[in-house]
Amino acid sequence: GAVVSQHPSWVICKSGTSVKIECRSLDFQATTMFWYRQFPKQSLMLMATSNEGSKATYEQGVEKDKFLINHASLTLSTLTVTSAHPEDSSFYICSARESGGYGYTFGSGTRLTVV
């Protein structure tokens, strides 16, 4: 089945620094990947849709200059949290769908803690 690899699985950073999270589709090509954020005991909230070779589409209320998304190849999308602050601490998860498939496969998630 489709596998999505996400790294790192957890990261602690100082306030004001930037953190990059990688999401790779290991055995399929993903023209579209999705980035979600999940706060404790909350549901997944879609942040943006990442499109290979073009600009990401951000959901309302998500700052595109703060959450930089790059989808330079059919197997890799990155999310960079710039100038991170404690309120950005959350569980970030990427997702992709294999062409022709129905189910969306999730990466293992990244637990970001900003101190």
Add this chain to the structure above:
Amino acid sequence: QKEVEQNSGPLSVPEGAIASLNCTYSDRGSQSFFWYRQYSGKSPELIMFIYSNGDKEDGRFTAQLNKASQYVSLLIRDSQPSDSATYLCAVKLGNTPLVFGKGTRLSVIA
């Protein structure tokens, strides 16, 4: 605005019983429906999807879809303690991203 509603729970069932999880959605044009299981601190994993009215069975899991009532459910037979998790219902319309409910927390008591 598309909405997906789930009872947050917790839903507690004894081991071996049938757990019934329910989900309603607001957009009548929704076409595909997904159930994900999420263990605490982990990312969601797909259990099954359904897109036609009626039942779809996969092992101990049965998804039921009623588009007229805008209702989708997941039945878990012979519930096991390892089934204890949060179950997320997700809905898709055309090529739009999945819209998730807040999830129902299931607790299977041994």
